[in-house]
Amino acid sequence: MLFSWTSSLRNRRLRKRNAYFGYTLRFYGPNVAAAYYILSLKGGFRYAGQTEWFRTDQRGNFSWDFINHKDSPLEEVDMSHTDINYTGLGNLEGQRSLRSLSLRGCTEVDDWFLSRLHVFQDSLEELDISHCPGITTGGLVALRNLKGLRRLDVSSLSRISTPGLVIILLEEMLPHCQITATGYDHSLAQEEEEGREQMEGQSEEDTSRAGIR
Numbered sequence: 001m002l003f004s005w006t007s008s009l010r011n012r013r014l015r016k017r018n019a020y021f022g023y024t025l026r027f028y029g030p031n032v033a034a035a036y037y038i039l040s041l042k043g044g045f046r047y048a049g050q051t052e053w054f055r056t057d058q059r060g061n062f063s064w065d066f067i068n069h070k071d072s073p074l075e076e077v078d079m080s081h082t083d084i085n086y087t088g089l090g091n092l093e094g095q096r097s098l099r100s101l102s103l104r105g106c107t108e109v110d111d112w113f114l115s116r117l118h119v120f121q122d123s124l125e126e127l128d129i130s131h132c133p134g135i136t137t138g139g140l141v142a143l144r145n146l147k148g149l150r151r152l153d154v155s156s157l158s159r160i161s162t163p164g165l166v167i168i169l170l171e172e173m174l175p176h177c178q179i180t181a182t183g184y185d186h187s188l189a190q191e192e193e194e195g196r197e198q199m200e201g202q203s204e205e206d207t208s209r210a211g212i213r
């Protein structure tokens, strides 16, 4: 997987570094491999036990110091507004100390992607999946495996049509988790009203059908 995405990098300088990295990877192991994947996608991360964040700047540069921490697992990962997808998530799967993950505004994050997050169920405490246009209500059900979650941001998910009800569902699934959900103009009262109208419409239909019969 690591090779498939590196091969797609257009920047020749980066490609040269990848070749170098393919060699060093064997010595540096999964933590550094995950770190390298994150930086290549212009994300950021913090190693466990450190305060410093490693990030890629706007020109795609990053400090190579991250390869000096091969025994440190990643604790916080910020992939917001990156192209991380289901395949790429495989590069992070060895990170069993991951406490915080931001996927805010990731266009490739979908229901299938969410179904793979259970690999972090023993460590993950904070998850931000706000502004992800690929997520539907069905996909959110997979989050019930994340029992340790303490904070979840599900703001502005454009494909969620009944946010009020979805939030109630999430609160029941994850009773110890603080859920943030802004950016929805629907209120729960409105949804209930609509639900009732639909049901009334349904029964009227039933009645008229019965009448015809």
Ligand SMILES: *[C@@H]1O[C@H](CO)[C@@H](O)[C@H](O)[C@H]1NC(C)=O
Pocket: 057, 059, 061
């Ligand atoms: C980023 O890369 C460019 C081109 O290699 C280089 O000139 C520049 O100094 C780098 N910037 C930083 C902050 O490392």
Ligand SMILES: *[C@@H]1O[C@H](CO)[C@@H](O)[C@H](O)[C@H]1NC(C)=O
Pocket: 004, 005, 008, 085, 086, 087, 088
């Ligand atoms: C994820 O992105 C990589 C690199 O662009 C691509 O090769 C891969 O097929 C994508 N995976 C999915 C599930 O879309």
